[in-house]
Amino acid sequence: MTIGIFGTGRFGRFWATALAQHARVITYSRTPREAPDGCVAGSLADIGACDAVMLCVAISAVDDALHALVPHLGSRVTVMDTCSVKVEPTEAMMRIVPEHNPVIGTHPMFGPDSAPNGVGGLPFVYTPMRGPVEIVERFRGFFGGIGLRVIDMSADEHDRAAAMTQGVTHLLGRLLADMGVEASPIATVGYRKLLEVVEQTCNDPYQLFVDLQQRNPYTRQMRERLLESLSRLMAALSDDLTAE
Amino acid sequence: MTIGIFGTGRFGRFWATALAQHARVITYSRTPREAPDGCVAGSLADIGACDAVMLCVAISAVDDALHALVPHLGSRVTVMDTCSVKVEPTEAMMRIVPEHNPVIGTHPMFGPDSAPNGVGGLPFVYTPMRGPVEIVERFRGFFGGIGLRVIDMSADEHDRAAAMTQGVTHLLGRLLADMGVEASPIATVGYRKLLEVVEQTCNDPYQLFVDLQQRNPYTRQMRERLLESLSRLMAALSDDLTAE
Numbered sequence: 001m002t003i004g005i006f007g008t009g010r011f012g013r014f015w016a017t018a019l020a021q022h023a024r025v026i027t028y029s030r031t032p033r034e035a036p037d038g039c040v041a042g043s044l045a046d047i048g049a050c051d052a053v054m055l056c057v058a059i060s061a062v063d064d065a066l067h068a069l070v071p072h073l074g075s076r077v078t079v080m081d082t083c084s085v086k087v088e089p090t091e092a093m094m095r096i097v098p099e100h101n102p103v104i105g106t107h108p109m110f111g112p113d114s115a116p117n118g119v120g121g122l123p124f125v126y127t128p129m130r131g132p133v134e135i136v137e138r139f140r141g142f143f144g145g146i147g148l149r150v151i152d153m154s155a156d157e158h159d160r161a162a163a164m165t166q167g168v169t170h171l172l173g174r175l176l177a178d179m180g181v182e183a184s185p186i187a188t189v190g191y192r193k194l195l196e197v198v199e200q201t202c203n204d205p206y207q208l209f210v211d212l213q214q215r216n217p218y219t220r221q222m223r224e225r226l227l228e229s230l231s232r233l234m235a236a237l238s239d240d241l242t243a244e
Numbered sequence: 245m246t247i248g249i250f251g252t253g254r255f256g257r258f259w260a261t262a263l264a265q266h267a268r269v270i271t272y273s274r275t276p277r278e279a280p281d282g283c284v285a286g287s288l289a290d291i292g293a294c295d296a297v298m299l300c301v302a303i304s305a306v307d308d309a310l311h312a313l314v315p316h317l318g319s320r321v322t323v324m325d326t327c328s329v330k331v332e333p334t335e336a337m338m339r340i341v342p343e344h345n346p347v348i349g350t351h352p353m354f355g356p357d358s359a360p361n362g363v364g365g366l367p368f369v370y371t372p373m374r375g376p377v378e379i380v381e382r383f384r385g386f387f388g389g390i391g392l393r394v395i396d397m398s399a400d401e402h403d404r405a406a407a408m409t410q411g412v413t414h415l416l417g418r419l420l421a422d423m424g425v426e427a428s429p430i431a432t433v434g435y436r437k438l439l440e441v442v443e444q445t446c447n448d449p450y451q452l453f454v455d456l457q458q459r460n461p462y463t464r465q466m467r468e469r470l471l472e473s474l475s476r477l478m479a480a481l482s483d484d485l486t487a488e
Binding site for chain 2: 161166170175184201232
């Protein structure tokens with residue numbers, strides 16, 4: 001198994017290193033950078049000749065990455081993304097990648113902060129879009145074989161569920177950071193968990209936060225729901241105040 | 245050491261049982277209930293004859309509890325509260341408890357959900373208000389001796405710090421519960437931490453949430469800060485949206 005990784009930002013480096021324990025990994029980035037541990041740096045032609053190319057770029061950069069990749073892509077190479085939303089990038093792959101290339105959406109639901117000790121048992125969303133069943137099964141088997149908990153989901157199902165899980169988490173992490181929360185000698189167990197959420201979400205690029213909130217079709221509803229709930233709580237507190 | 249516990253609600257039962265491993269504990273509640281594990285149920289006169297009485301009642305019930313206790317209180321008995329805010333209950337104790345009784349505010353920064361395996365190493369805020377230094381030292385030594393991390397703090401310092409730690413935590417826990425968050429197969433590590441915060445905060449009585457938000461003089465500022473930060477984030481997202 002050879003895997004090409006397009007993009008060696010924070011997540012790309014982490015993911016390439018994790019995969020390199022189980023496959024030959026070639027990495028490409030638009031600005032030349034040292035290859036991550038266990039990987040070999042290569043050109044677009046090098047990654048385009050692997051069994052699969054996995055895009056590890058910002059959601060908002062998927063179109064450009066695909067246009068750059070396609071001229072160098074072997075005719076049987078499977079193309080996958082790893083984005084935190086699924087509807088938009090899978091549509092982009094279906095539109096831009098030639099019809100004879102298999103296309104699979106994936107979402108590794110972890111990163112360098114949440115999986116410092118390895119990816120075993122962590123959820124990995126798997127969204128096959130097109131291609132021969134044996135290719136779809138081969139990669140499903142590969143990801144399951146390296147210990148990931150592979151979860152089959154449509155792009156729409158994923159985005160609905162992710163808006164109310166990862167979407168909420170990143171919104172509250174950024175909210176708490178903006179409020180200036182910090183370590184305290186009187187921190188309760190619950191408060192310490194919130195600080196961990198802040199650390200994890202704010203270590204990720206700000207662009208990921210923006211993309212999660214804007215490019216998932218269901219996060220706007222989540223934010224509306226959050227505002228409604230907050231108004232309800234605030235109103236209840238004021239009622240109690242005036243009732244005293 | 246004998247300690248009287250006034251109030252055997254969720255926290256009172258937990259706290260009485262924890263103390264009963266190190267002292268003789270007598271519990272009193274206005275509605276007669278079975279004594280918690282290791283404790284003996286008694287009357288107001290019984291708890292009023294202990295070395296100390298610790299109030300384990302809702303912040304909003306402190307005044308009534310003190311008025312009920314005082315007629316039965318021995319002249320050297322130390323009175324302490326355990327409330328999650330400190331300015332208001334310590335003022336109430338100073339006003340209602342006779343001058344010859346020592347008064348100490350305390351805030352055990354944990355409960356049955358956050359300390360299921362014992363209270364060792366957990367923060368315990370200690371706010372001596374009046375009384376002989378040897379009494380203040382005796383109880384500080386007792387709480388430290390049972391493994392608590394005793395933190396000396398004025399009532400005002402405590403409330404400032406608690407608004408931005410425990411106050412935020414309970415507000416977000418209730419907010420997430422109101423939004424209807426739930427377990428998900430694609431839960432990330434960070435999201436799972438948020439679910440734990442919901443569970444811990446929403447297991448506590450709703451009255452604790454209301455009292456934390458209304459009877460701490462600094463939680464209103466915290467909520468204003470939260471709304472400001474949320475508006476700032478939402479505005480940034482809309483700008484990005486229209487800029488596309």
